[in-house]
Amino acid sequence: MTENGLGHREKVLNMNTMNPNVKRVEYAVRGPIVQRAVQIEKELKEGVKKPFSEVIKANIGDAHAMGQKPITFFRQVVALCAYPDLLEDNKFPDDAKNRARRILQSCGGGSLGAYSASTGIEVIRQDVARYIEKRDGGIPSNPDNIYLSTGASDAIVTMLKLLTSGEGKTRSGVMISIPQYPLYSAALAELAAVQISYYLDEDKCWGLDVSELRRAVEAAREHCKPRALCIINPGNPTGQVQSRQCIEDVIRFAAEERLFLMADEVYQDNVYAEGCQFHSFKKVLFEMGPEYSNTVELASFHSTSKCYMGECGFRGGYMEVINMDPQVKLQLTKLVSVRLCPPIPGQVLLDLVVGTHLTWTPRERTANLEILAEKAKLTEQIFNTVSGIRCNPVQGAMYTFPRLTLPEKAIAAAKEKGQAPDMFYCMKLLEETGICLVPGSGFGQRDGTHHFRMTILPATEKLKIVLENIRAFHKRFTEEFS
Amino acid sequence: MTENGLGHREKVLNMNTMNPNVKRVEYAVRGPIVQRAVQIEKELKEGVKKPFSEVIKANIGDAHAMGQKPITFFRQVVALCAYPDLLEDNKFPDDAKNRARRILQSCGGGSLGAYSASTGIEVIRQDVARYIEKRDGGIPSNPDNIYLSTGASDAIVTMLKLLTSGEGKTRSGVMISIPQYPLYSAALAELAAVQISYYLDEDKCWGLDVSELRRAVEAAREHCKPRALCIINPGNPTGQVQSRQCIEDVIRFAAEERLFLMADEVYQDNVYAEGCQFHSFKKVLFEMGPEYSNTVELASFHSTSKCYMGECGFRGGYMEVINMDPQVKLQLTKLVSVRLCPPIPGQVLLDLVVGTHLTWTPRERTANLEILAEKAKLTEQIFNTVSGIRCNPVQGAMYTFPRLTLPEKAIAAAKEKGQAPDMFYCMKLLEETGICLVPGSGFGQRDGTHHFRMTILPATEKLKIVLENIRAFHKRFTEEFS
Ligand SMILES: Cc1ncc(COP(=O)(O)O)c(C=O)c1O
Ligand SMILES: Cc1ncc(COP(=O)(O)O)c(C=O)c1O
Numbered sequence: 001m002t003e004n005g006l007g008h009r010e011k012v013l014n015m016n017t018m019n020p021n022v023k024r025v026e027y028a029v030r031g032p033i034v035q036r037a038v039q040i041e042k043e044l045k046e047g048v049k050k051p052f053s054e055v056i057k058a059n060i061g062d063a064h065a066m067g068q069k070p071i072t073f074f075r076q077v078v079a080l081c082a083y084p085d086l087l088e089d090n091k092f093p094d095d096a097k098n099r100a101r102r103i104l105q106s107c108g109g110g111s112l113g114a115y116s117a118s119t120g121i122e123v124i125r126q127d128v129a130r131y132i133e134k135r136d137g138g139i140p141s142n143p144d145n146i147y148l149s150t151g152a153s154d155a156i157v158t159m160l161k162l163l164t165s166g167e168g169k170t171r172s173g174v175m176i177s178i179p180q181y182p183l184y185s186a187a188l189a190e191l192a193a194v195q196i197s198y199y200l201d202e203d204k205c206w207g208l209d210v211s212e213l214r215r216a217v218e219a220a221r222e223h224c225k226p227r228a229l230c231i232i233n234p235g236n237p238t239g240q241v242q243s244r245q246c247i248e249d250v251i252r253f254a255a256e257e258r259l260f261l262m263a264d265e266v267y268q269d270n271v272y273a274e275g276c277q278f279h280s281f282k283k284v285l286f287e288m289g290p291e292y293s294n295t296v297e298l299a300s301f302h303s304t305s306k307c308y309m310g311e312c313g314f315r316g317g318y319m320e321v322i323n324m325d326p327q328v329k330l331q332l333t334k335l336v337s338v339r340l341c342p343p344i345p346g347q348v349l350l351d352l353v354v355g356t357h358l359t360w361t362p363r364e365r366t367a368n369l370e371i372l373a374e375k376a377k378l379t380e381q382i383f384n385t386v387s388g389i390r391c392n393p394v395q396g397a398m399y400t401f402p403r404l405t406l407p408e409k410a411i412a413a414a415k416e417k418g419q420a421p422d423m424f425y426c427m428k429l430l431e432e433t434g435i436c437l438v439p440g441s442g443f444g445q446r447d448g449t450h451h452f453r454m455t456i457l458p459a460t461e462k463l464k465i466v467l468e469n470i471r472a473f474h475k476r477f478t479e480e481f482s
Numbered sequence: 483m484t485e486n487g488l489g490h491r492e493k494v495l496n497m498n499t500m501n502p503n504v505k506r507v508e509y510a511v512r513g514p515i516v517q518r519a520v521q522i523e524k525e526l527k528e529g530v531k532k533p534f535s536e537v538i539k540a541n542i543g544d545a546h547a548m549g550q551k552p553i554t555f556f557r558q559v560v561a562l563c564a565y566p567d568l569l570e571d572n573k574f575p576d577d578a579k580n581r582a583r584r585i586l587q588s589c590g591g592g593s594l595g596a597y598s599a600s601t602g603i604e605v606i607r608q609d610v611a612r613y614i615e616k617r618d619g620g621i622p623s624n625p626d627n628i629y630l631s632t633g634a635s636d637a638i639v640t641m642l643k644l645l646t647s648g649e650g651k652t653r654s655g656v657m658i659s660i661p662q663y664p665l666y667s668a669a670l671a672e673l674a675a676v677q678i679s680y681y682l683d684e685d686k687c688w689g690l691d692v693s694e695l696r697r698a699v700e701a702a703r704e705h706c707k708p709r710a711l712c713i714i715n716p717g718n719p720t721g722q723v724q725s726r727q728c729i730e731d732v733i734r735f736a737a738e739e740r741l742f743l744m745a746d747e748v749y750q751d752n753v754y755a756e757g758c759q760f761h762s763f764k765k766v767l768f769e770m771g772p773e774y775s776n777t778v779e780l781a782s783f784h785s786t787s788k789c790y791m792g793e794c795g796f797r798g799g800y801m802e803v804i805n806m807d808p809q810v811k812l813q814l815t816k817l818v819s820v821r822l823c824p825p826i827p828g829q830v831l832l833d834l835v836v837g838t839h840l841t842w843t844p845r846e847r848t849a850n851l852e853i854l855a856e857k858a859k860l861t862e863q864i865f866n867t868v869s870g871i872r873c874n875p876v877q878g879a880m881y882t883f884p885r886l887t888l889p890e891k892a893i894a895a896a897k898e899k900g901q902a903p904d905m906f907y908c909m910k911l912l913e914e915t916g917i918c919l920v921p922g923s924g925f926g927q928r929d930g931t932h933h934f935r936m937t938i939l940p941a942t943e944k945l946k947i948v949l950e951n952i953r954a955f956h957k958r959f960t961e962e963f964s
Contacts, residue, residue, distance in 0.1 A: 011807040012709060012742045012779050017654075018810055019646050022817050030600060030819040038599075062597045065590030075565040082827075083561035089573070108547030113793040115544050117520075118512060150632055150797075153821050161672075164501050172499075186820040190643075227494060260494045297494050311595040313826035315632075325493040328500055335504050337512040338668040339635050344795035345564075345827040 024189040027182050028442020029060055033426055037436040052434035056466055058454045059436045061236070061398045063310025063368075066457040071309055071364050074352045077103070081112050081348055099355070103348055112344045118337035120148025120318070121344075124351045128318050131354035135268075136283040141320065147332070148318050148350065150342045152266050152303035155319035157187045159262055159299050162332060163228050164193040173224035175216060175259065177208070179401060179443035179451070181236045194224035199446060202403065205392045206238035210249045217257055228260040229253075234267040234278070234396030237443045237453040239376075241276040241396040247284045255296050263300040266317075269307035272373035273395035282322060298322040304349045306398065308368040316346030316353070372398065375456040375463055382467040386474055398457060401440065404450040404474075410481035422450040428477065433469045506671040509664050510924020511542055515908055519918040534916035538948055540936045541918045543718070543880045545792025545850075548939040553791055553846050556834045559585070563594050563830055581837070585830055594826045600819035602630025602800070603826075606833040610800050613836035617750075618765040623802060629814070630800050630832065632824045634748050634785035637801035639669045641744055641781050644814060645710050646675040655706035657698060657741065659690070661883060661925035661933070663718045676706035681928060684885065687874045688720035692731045699739055710742040711735075716749040716760065716878030719925045719935040721858075723758040723878040729766045737778050745782040748799075751789035754855035755877035764804060780804040786831045788880065790850040798828030798835070854880065857938040857945055864949040868956055880939060883922065886932040886956075892963035904932040910959065915951045 015023070034057075041055045057065065064070065073096055080086050080100035087097055106123040108114030119125065125146040132141040149155035164172045173194040176184045188195045198216040200206040208231070217226050231250060233242045242250075254261045263281035271278050281300055286293045304316035321329065376394035383391035383402050391402035406421050414424035422439035430436055440451025458466055497505070516539075523537045539547065546552065555578055562568050562582035569579055588605040590596030601607065607628040614623040631637035646654045655676040658666045662679075670677045680698040682688040690713070699708050713732060715724045724732075736743045745763035753760050763782055768775045786798035803811065858876035865873035865884050873884035888903050896906035904921035912918055922933025940948055 009777075011805070011810070012740050013645060013810050014807045015809050015813075017647055017709065018644055018813060022644060022813055025817060025820060027816060027820045030822075060597065062590060064593035064595035065597065067591055070593060070595050079561040079565035079568060082564060083557040086561060091571070107795070108544060109549055111546035111552060111795070113545075113552050113791075113795045114547035115542065115787075115794045150825065151822065157821070162501055162504060163495060165499055183820060190817075190820075227499065258494050295491075305597075309595075312597045312822070313589070313593070313595045315823075315825040323493070325496045327497050328493070328495050331497075331500060331504055334509060335507060335672075338507060338509045338665060338672075339639070340512075340633065340794070341797075343632065343797040343825040343828055346825055 021190050021192045025186045027186050028438050029182060031442060033430060033436060033438065034059055036427065037430060040434065050434065051432060055434045055436055056458060056462065057436045058458060058466060059438045061306060061455050061457065062312050063457055064312065067459050068310050068368060070311065074309065074349060077352055078345060078348055103351060107344065116341045116344060116347065118341050119333060120342060121347055124148060124347050127351050128354050132282065132320060136280055139283055139286045145321050146318055147336060148342045148347055150346065151305060151315040152264065152301040152317040153183055155301055155317055156183060156264065158336060159319065160187045160193065161191060162328065163260060164191045166225055169223060170225045173220045173226040175213065175226065175229040177232065179237050179440065179445055181232055182442060184230055196220040196226055197444065200238055202392065206235060206240035208242065208246055208250065210253050213253050226257065226259060228262055230262040230264065232264040234270055236267065236397050237399045237401045239392065239394040239397045239399050239401065241271050241273065241278065244279045244284060247279055247281060248288060251285055251288060251292060251296055255292060261296060261298045263298060265300050266303040266306045267397040268302065269369065270372065270398060271396040272376040273393055276395045282320065295323060297324060304346065304353050308365040309353055311349050314346040314349040315343055316350035318350060371460065372456065375460060378463065379456050379467065382471065386471045388474055388478055394456060398455050399453050400456065401451050401453050404452065406450050407478055407481040410477065413481065422452055425477065426452055429470065429473050433473055435466055435469060503672050503674050507668045509668050510920050511664060513924060515912060515920065516541055516918060518909065519912060522916065532916065533914060537916045537918055538940060538944065539918045540940060540948060541920045543788060543937050543939065544794050545939055546794065549941050550792050550850060552793065556791065556831060559834055560827060560830055585833060589826065598823045598826060598829065600823050601815060602824060603829055606630065606829050609833050610836050614764065614802060618762055621765055621768045627803050628800055629818060630824045630829050632799065632828065633787060633797040634746065634783040634799040635665055637783055637799055638665060638746065640818060641801065642669045642675065643673060644810065645742060646673045648707055651705060653706050655702045655708040657695065657708065657711040659714065661719050661922065661927055663714055664924060666712055678702040678708055679926065682720055684874065688717060688722035690724065690728055690732065692735050695735050708739065708741060710744055712744040712746065714746040716752055718749065718879050719881045719883045721874065721876040721879045721881050721883065723753050723755065723760065726761045726766060729761055729763060730770060733767055733770060733774060733778055737774060743778060743780045745780060747782050748785040748788045749879040750784065751851065752854065752880060753878040754858040755875055758877045764802065777805060779806060786828060786835055790847040791835055793831050796828040796831040797825055798832035800832060853942065854938065857942060860945060861938050861949065864953065868953045870956055870960055876938060880937050881935050882938065883933050883935050886934065888932050889960055889963040892959065895963065904934055907959065908934055911952065911955050915955055917948055917951060
């Protein structure tokens with residue numbers, strides 16, 4: 001068909017015609033370094049000789065992939081719901097059966113295979129509301145404010161989408177921390193919303209200072225319309241836990257500056273450091289009295305993926321919206337209805353996570369959290385023995401984001417390769433040790449500083465080896481480039 | 483805090499500041515009529531007297547909600563994967579256990595709770611490719627071209643997003659059929675892409691005519707840049723099945739007009755009418771020879787939600803891309819990685835659906851499809867006995883989209899209420915009979931024509947009653963407004 005010219009022509013969809021916003025999206029957690037890690041795994045399988053025998057993926061907060069076991073009760077209920085013939089099986093405890101029956105009764109046709117309401121199964125939204133009330137010491141939560149989602153990711157992107165409007169200098173600006181979880185920058189790029197960066201203070205244990213928020217918003221007003229402020233607490237990638245005072249300050253700031261608050265609280269159970277405690281934005285907002293609790297608009301997010309259960313694969317999550325304009329809420333409900341509904345198995349898992357009547361033994365929960373706390377401490381301790389690595393306490397979440405001192409020659413070598421210095425470092429670490437981390441440049445950091453993010457999820461004995469290997473690598477690296 | 487003016491001010495996020503594209507989104511399948519149906523259900527529960535005892539939701543293709551049972555083998559495997567202790571249970575057949583073991587081995591940490599690769603679990607993508615090869619008589623399918631998704635909805639929106647660029651007269655235009663499945667119009671509204679409507683020919687059994695495609699694309703070139711052509715086959719809401727010849731014509735048209743083809747084939751097993759057969763766009767494309775198969779860009783979509791299994795709640799799906807620019811493919815992979823991965827239970831279900839080594843008895847599959855075929859015929863027959871309702875054969879999918887002749891006075895009464903005439907009709911039907919349909923105006927139709935969409939999913943005996951009730955209602959309605 002060269003005759004009619006179909007032969008060698010350009011693609012209809014090519015780099016020039018595709019969505020330019022998508023081109024600007026970056027997502028380092030699954031970026032080039034992870035792709036190389038997957039390649040190396042294949043090479044190992046094919047028998048290629050390496051100085052290590054396995055790739056250790058400490059790049060993503062994926063607990064089960066690192067060997068954490070699911071909560072038995074949760075999985076019993078999921079199995080019962082998926083295959084209700086098991087309700088006749090006396091191997092399953094009665095409380096699991098009761099829970100499964102209750103869920104199935106609220107599913108269309110009594111099956112996990114029916115779509116639910118777009119905001120999620122009503123009974124589960126009620127359970128979520130009760131969980132929030134209990135968590136927040138009785139502050140009421142209305143199931144009509146709960147939207148179930150496909151992981152927290154889905155709800156976060158949906159809220160950012162709602163918040164995006166205007167053109168040029170009136171384009172919506174959204175404040176996000178640096179370092180940040182790159183879902184935020186990616187979603188803002190896709191939406192062509194303006195990213196307003198505020199820096200966390202590494203010297204104050206990645207604390208958040210309102211004067212920095214103010215600096216950032218004032219600078220941004222010159223070129224966009226700031227509309228929202230996103231907070232991740234406990235922090236990813238930085239592992240800090242915000243104090244109650246800090247949250248109050250942030251809420252006051254949002255009220256003064258007229259910003260919609262987005263509180264990403266997916267790590268709400270992951271608090272390890274002594275003296276630290278999780279405070280939900282919702283609770284603090286309501287404790288500040290009606291002048292705040294009746295006005296400040298807040299969306300907060302939770303997920304089945306983290307905490308003690310780590311059920312990432314089910315993609316369960318919810319968001320609670322507070323003080324949202326009722327007409328906008330209708331628009332939100334309409335918008336989520338286009339995608340029909342979040343996956344039902346994920347909704348079921350969420351129902352189990354928020355189950356207020358804890359019938360399952362919380363032994364597994366406690367054990368998982370204790371192990372994480374131990375690994376948080378271990379990580380900090382070992383890294384801080386390495387000269388050239390400086391690491392804040394891992395107060396919460398599942399990550400450490402240590403600062404690297406890199407030799408000038410290494411920085412020059414990276415530049416030559418067109419790589420960020422910490423990308424160069426992490427790539428070399430991967431090739432030499434099989435350890436897969438994410439360079440700090442993927443999360444944002446102050447110019448001239450270098451970091452990596454590592455999860456604390458490898459099993460304790462393996463984590464020790466990982467930390468020792470990084471220590472040894474760092475020494476070699478520093479010597480090589482000195 | 484009235485002092486500092488926080489008291490009575492506007493919301494930050496309100497109808498003026500929210501995303502204007504979201505405001506333009508419409509999604510009738512879950513629109514006002516469905517909301518009213520939910521309300522009526524609550525009223526019935528509260529004991530409010532109605533001329534009917536239950537609401538029958540024939541508004542959405544949700545088989546399990548209407549009583550269809552899941553395929554036993556599928557649910558056994560899901561239960562085994564969710565709770566692997568059951569692998570020791572001799573109540574489960576060996577082939578289910580083997581299947582579950584194979585899936586778990588390809589999950590991170592051997593758990594459904596781990597994230598997968600963003601494009602989906604590799605083994606499952608391989609299984610999908612083999613399924614496509616078998617379906618298409620051996621035409622090769624490359625697992626690297628397969629992207630698993632959260633239902634077909636997710637993949638469709640992602641492709642439309644990639645295809646959207648430009649401003650003003652260079653803005654991407656996307657051709658969609660009228661009537662259409664409103665996911666398409668909703669996604670285009672959200673993306674601010676230009677919808678190019680082409681009309682299906684009701685008098686030719688909702689057939690697609692290339693001259694109509696040409697008319698539509700030529701008119702559209704005046705105000706946008708046409709880039710893609712979407713086809714739903716078998717059709718929703720119209721139930722037609724495209725002939726091989728028609729598909730060839732469409733492919734030739736797409737090649738000539740330089741359009742990216744999107745083939746929505748989620749109903750590929752739902753073909754009932756004699757003489758009709760499902761032909762995949764992929765297969766026809768390859769049979770047309772290399773001048774087409776090497777050039778025409780195609781994405782085709784499938785889902786766990788429809789066909790014989792109807793597993794909507796699991797939100798499993800995939801898309802296969804053909805002839806996609808390799809650089810754009812990298813961009814696509816990057817884009818889907820931001821949301822991490824599709825839900826694993828949905829991926830598992832998909833793996834079972836595409837399972838080429840059919841170890842489970844296909845008895846359940848055959849039975850489900852036979853019942854649907856019977857109901858398709860029944861629906862057409864009964865509706866065509868009603869004067870004022872005219873109905874094309876339900877050749878495939880799960881819907882009928884009959885044309886209504888409405889009295890002038892009814893149209894005037896609707897106008898007075900500010901409603902589309904068929905919305906007025908469906909609302910009255912709901913209030914009087916409890917039957918929930920979707921007005922044709924929610925899918926698009928030629929001006930001055932009126933339709934509704936009804937699923938054929940209610941159980942046969944119930945469907946008969948539904949059809950009789952609609953027949954009686956239509957008579958009453960016509961008399962009332964004559
Ligand atoms: C801060 C934060 N928010 C949201 C998410 C998204 O999690 P999911 O979509 O699995 O719920 C993550 C995942 O790592 C995260 O770290
Ligand atoms: C034509 C068509 N495409 C896509 C979908 C989306 O289905 P799902 O997202 O459940 O796979 C539907 C659902 O009804 C449909 O009818």
